């Protein structure tokens with residue numbers, strides 16, 4: 001049992017306190033760290049209690065596809081950090097997006113989605129949702145006029161990521177929320193890149209927050225998971241989908257993410273500081289054509305990002321000379337960075353989006369989203385900054401050999 005004074009104090013607590021303490025109601029064992037409930041089902045005192053639980057007249061656990069106490073701690077803590085009423089955890093970030101689609105869309109509905117989204121998100125809308133009669137229009141993340149022009153009487157959902165993956169564009173969330181609500185449309189924001197440590201989109205007017213917990217919430221590249229955050233009414237719909245369709249989060253993964261949340265802000269600040277240093281260094285190099293990072297004064301939405309976010313995040317992308325050949329030479333010459341598509345890890349990762357994460361996106365869509373052959377994404381980890389710069393020096397030396 002959590003002492004009552006602690007529960008009261010948490011109602012007023014700041015971000016760092018919530019990140020460490022929110023959601024855990026100590027059991028009679030008095031455990032100090034969050035307990036892991038590795039159980040698929042829950043037992044009842046008698047048949048009448050079982051009937052009451054199943055009938056919904058008595059609250060409580062039934063089966064871990066519906067609710068699990070460890071998952072619940074993670075959900076309550078993430079909801080507190082986002083400033084939302086409730087969170088529903090899912091088995092992956094994509095499962096979170098699918099759960100939102102199944103909860104709020106039906107055949108005949110229309111979605112407006114940013115062109116600059118995670119490659120698989122694009123496929124989910126463009127291929128799978130289309131199969132069920134939901135049409136999606138893809139628009140520029142930063143051009144409000146395109147969102148407005150795409151509206152139809154059947155539009156139900158706006159979907160975006162900010163900053164976007166991999167070109168780091170920044171959306172004006174408040175302006176898009178205003179447009180969405182004028183037309184009775186839900187605004188979903190994938191907050192994977194910033195996390196609530198750097199940006200709280202619900203406070204800017206968004207209705208639904210999507211997370212891939214796989215990324216910074218875990219922060220150490222260990223497990224897959226996701227979450228949706230929003231008001232209690234909307235989350236009841238999402239819970240209905242998760243408990244029926246089954247993309248539930250495992251208790252073990254929830255426990256890992258809880259440990260990740262405790263250090264989230266410290267990590268996000270460290271990732272952001274190193275990414276800014278690396279972006280500034282890269283921008284000054286002759287083999288670099290362009291650096292995409294909202295922390296740079298050269299970024300077109302730098303002022304908006306500075307208003308909307310507490311820092312600029314850990315992901316940057318860079319266009320090197322020599323197209324695909326140049327990008328691959330850079331990637332292959334690095335010795336510390338890991339060549340992998342994951343991000344939000346303590347270990348820096350380097351990716352060629354055009355042939356990996358966005359490989360299934362059509363060439364036209366890639367061109368519109370700014371994913372050129374020379375583009376490299378770097379998700380900056382927590383290694384020594386000078387070691388990462390030395391790795392980029394090796395990469396750029398290889399580019400220089402191709403096109404001196």
Ligand SMILES: *Cc1c(COP(=O)(O)O)cnc(C)c1O
Nearest residue numbers: 092093094118190192212214225
């Ligand atoms: C990785 C990612 C997802 C998908 O998350 P999974 O946990 O891999 O399913 C969604 N959105 C963004 C921005 C991502 O980076």
